[in-house]
Amino acid sequence: MATPYLRVRSGEVHLPSTVVVKPGIIGELGEYIRSLGYENPLYIVNAYTKEHFMPEGASFFDAVEATLDYANAALSSVGGHDAVVGLGGGKNIDIAKYVGWKAEIPVISVPTIPSHDGIASPMVSLSGGGRPYSHYSRPPRHVLVDPDVLAGSPKQYVLSGYGDVLGKYTSIYDWWLAHVDRGEHFDGYSAALARLSFRHVVRFRKEIADRTYDGIKALIEALITNGVVMSMQHSSRPASGSEHLISHAIDSILGRKGLHGLQVGLATIVAAYLQGRDWGRIRKYLEDVGAPTTAEELGIPEDVMVKAVATARSLRDRYTILHKLGVDEAVARRALKETGVI
Incomplete structure (x- = not known):
């Protein structure tokens, strides 16, 4: 079967108009945002x-939790502002994207930790109504990255971003599988870009682990590419x-949100095993940077990990290897044992 090549989902694609990677930019953030034409963000x-990072005297909303309630409270505060700036991690940036989308004003993404691929993506992930809320909005209009700030963030956040990108090894396969088995739309060009991001962080994994400038730059490039x-x-x-899906299932069972990319990296080992692919390669790439390769390292009980793998396919109607195999607790336990995750 031929691979469909370069088919976007509609005739209109929104991408960031400005991506700046510049040491020290957060120190001049207010001035730089004014230079973009925004007077009251x-x-x-x-x-x-x-x-530590917000310009003095700026208007702000304190994002305590990544929930729809907080996002809607932020939305009610946006009147009179000409842009919304997500300054921080995934929670702050997701709320900013939600507010910008609903209020129809530009969003400026300013990550201070490289823990996720939502930095430049159009996806908004919030919780509400007893389940995760994920919605396509629009990507940030501007992405401003200070590599010095990201390099200074705790190592677990750097490894989380790395784990999130490693997950493309199995997500691309699942997408192709859905195309073959279910006739789902598949785009070879987009898949190639996502695969490139995976190869990019693997190539620079030592530098990423050491949090050098080149390593942080490579990680940010990969995260933005996925956006x-x-x-x-x-x-x-x-x-x-x-x-x-496995990572979300862990959160759902435990009733808390763990560090997303670390869980995704761990789950990629299991997903690759179930796909019949080189799961040992993924485990080694995680070990090489000091990222967790067992549930115990992440404080996830064995029975929770088994249940998460067995029930993950029920979380959403997105066809994956979990659906194809009809993974149950017996299959999940065997996969987790054989890969050493439990």
């Missing part, structure tokens, strides 16, 4: 980013497959 922050791919497809499909 609303900053979405938490206590740490407000104290572009999701924009092209109007969906997280190229970047999110069985490995992401």
